[in-house]
Amino acid sequence: xxxxxxxxxxxxxxxxxxxxxxxxxxxxxxxxxxxxxxxxxxxxxxxxxxxxxxxxxxxxxxxxxxxxxxxxx
Numbered sequence: 001x002x003x004x005x006x007x008x009x010x011x012x013x014x015x016x017x018x019x020x021x022x023x024x025x026x027x028x029x030x031x032x033x034x035x036x037x038x039x040x041x042x043x044x045x046x047x048x049x050x051x052x053x054x055x056x057x058x059x060x061x062x063x064x065x066x067x068x069x070x071x072x073x
Contacts, residue, residue, distance in 0.1 A: 001067060003059045005031045010043070012051040018043050031055070042069045 006028040010018075017023045018040035026043065028036050036058065043052055046069055059067040 001059050001061065002064075003057050004034070004036055005055060005057050005072060006036050007031065007055050008043075008052045010052045012049065015043060015047045015051045019047070038066045038069075042066060045069055046071055 008026070008028050010026075014023075018026065021040075023040055025037050026040050028038070030036055038058055042058075046052055046056065055072045057070045057072055059070070061067055
């Protein structure tokens with residue numbers, strides 16, 4: 001399964017917009033400089049009271065559909 005490591009820095013307010021459905025996708029940058037877009041719904045698995053901050057591994061299906069998110073640090 002293909003994966004990519006990204007840095008996500010989102011405030012609690014930005015996460016709220018994603019959670020409420022006002023924003024449908026997240027734009028992040030990979031560690032190697034690529035731009036990555038994935039469903040905002042994925043943040044529900046990793047959001048904290050302070051938002052989402054850290055490095056995460058995104059996994060995708062062979063067809064390119066989002067599969068999972070995992071906190072690395």
